[in-house]
Amino acid sequence: MKFTSTFVSAVLVAVSVSAFPVSKRGVDPNLVPQFGISPGVNPTGTGDCDGVNGIKIPCSCPPSRDDFINSLSANVAAGHDVNNPGVPAPFPTDNSQQSAITRMQTSISTLQNLHGAGVGCPAASTTFSAQLASLIAGNPPPAAAPAPPAGCSRTPAAAARRPGTRSRSPRTLPPDTTSTTPAVPAPFPTDDSKQSQITRLQTAISSLQNLHGAGVGCPAASTTFSAQLKALTG
Structure with missing residues (x-):
């Protein structure tokens, strides 16, 4: 009986584990917007560096792209921000304008909740806000994230x-x-x-x-x- 009980327990554990997927496919990196900003620009010596338009941001921001994509993938798989469950995390993959806007919004919330609820990197550590504004204005989704206007005097x-x-x-x-x-x-x-x-x-x-x-x-x-x-x- 002891052997049988142990065997049945093992089977139940195996069935329980197999009921869940071993891994979930992450989001397509080609659909994840580029940060447009590099970390560690003009450090002040107090942990602050330059973000968009010189706005001070933590020198650790933005995170590595791999870490960001992993966090984004986890949120999308869960259907909400893992660190802030009240925030949904939709990530449609079609080429429509609205889907591009939705992906950008989820990318921003993932960035801002990277390490906990409201604990992450500010939007100013990327060009996400500018990209979102461009999409809402009706501009086509860019293949790569546009940077703030600089030297745009060409015809x-x-x-x-x-x-x-x-x-x-x-x-x-x-x-x-x-x-x-x-x-x-x-x-x-x-x-x-x-x-x-x-x-x-x-x-x-x-x-x-x-x-x-x-x-x-x-x-x-x-x-x-x-x-x-x-x-x-x-």
Whole structure:
């Protein structure tokens, strides 16, 4: 009887464990916005560093991208912020504007509750708020997080072609991906079809937003690109 009891207990434990998934797939990193800010900028010696527009933030913020994605994944899997259960954590994966807004909102709440309820990194330690405002304003979801406007005095065409050359010349066509963000495709068809015009504008927008580095450039709002794209797709 002792052997039987022990065996049954072991079976019950095995069944209990198997009733739960061993692991849950994390969120797609490609859908997680870039911070746009690096930690440890201009430390004051008292634990403060520069965030967006020089706002003082903890020098430990933002966290490492891996740590952030792990925390975000845990929240999404739970359906709410693990450290602040009253905060929902939806993370839709489609390409709609509203889904991009929802993902950004969940990213912000995850950041702010990273180590506990209301204990994390401020939004000013990233460009998340600027990205969210851009999305709410109707700008297309960027392939990489846009940085605050800096040196955005170029003409709109400059993002799509090199200065001093004609946009129709084969030598001026962008490569298959943007030079500063290799993961972002950069197709640039030259025919006059409506779809090709849309594709060229989309590439122009991503080039603009990654002008000086991954996620470091000018927002779409610094041009009329979004309005032109809307006119074509509307």
